[in-house]
Ligand SMILES: *[C@@H]1O[C@H](CO)[C@@H](O)[C@H](O)[C@H]1NC(C)=O
């Protein structure tokens with residue numbers, strides 16, 4: 001999905017290991033020499049979608065994209081890979097407006113409704129998709145086979161009952177699920193910091209605790225106690241503590257974050273294992289923790305990848 005901003009010039013390498021930036025544009029090693037990621041490029045996603053189209057014999061589809069690098073590069077891949085040789089054709093390519101624009105959405109949904117293409121591929125963020133669905137519902141456009149990019153396929157706000165007549169049966173490409181060993185145990189042993197609760201009242205741990213036990217540390221937000229809200233004591237019972245935050249059964253982006261951190265940790269560890277005189281740098285030298293340069297970590301990441 002989105003691309004995080006980063007700045008780079010040739011002598012100052014800013015290393016980045018992204019867990020969410022899928023744009024195929026970022027695969028250009030010349031342009032982005034210090035960019036790494038733990039999520040596949042959209043080139044793979046487009047390829048997988050084309051294979052799904054082929055599998056079902058769907059040769060005629062519409063494409064809807066968001067007005068940013070994410071959508072534009074995906075469209076470029078579709079236009080180059082899905083031709084007569086790829087076994088299919090695009091009936092239309094429409095670009096969703098950057099900001100909510102009912103007239104433009106009306107026009108786009110008109111195009112979808114009048115087209116003979118019953119398959120609609122959407123490469124867009126969840127907010128763009130939610131705006132599009134408002135208009136789809138308004139015009140009551142049913143009977144389409146949607147294909148979802150990873151940015152919206154598993155989004156909760158699109159799985160609402162009122163959208164089911166329109167979106168049920170959607171096929172999509174999801175980010176791969178993974179296991180993070182020890183994460184649940186780690187979350188369970190987290191305790192709020194009662195001594196610093198005033199100065200660090202917004203600390204992540206305290207927020208986690210508040211969500212876990214549905215209480216608020218003092219001072220509570222205005223109206224909290226008045227409307228029957230509980231104050232946290234920090235000694236809340238462990239039972240009835242199951243929340244979505246402890247559910248580690250469906251880690252997707254989180255697993256990518258985990259892999260990104262490990263990629264950097266392994267690179268640093270490997271560099272520290274370097275034997276003087278047998279290192280990878282000039283005169284077989286090693287990098288040193290105190291004088292570590294980003295380009296040296298980059299070198300190690302490439303060696304490890
Ligand atoms: C929407 O379209 C479906 C299928 O064409 C139809 O059954 C349904 O009555 C329509 N709903 C509204 C509110 O017009």
Ligand SMILES: *[C@@H]1O[C@H](CO)[C@@H](O)[C@H](O)[C@H]1NC(C)=O
Pocket residue numbers: 282283
């Ligand atoms: C490599 O070692 C040689 C001989 O000790 C030295 O003259 C040279 O400056 C070293 N080069 C670098 C880049 O450290």
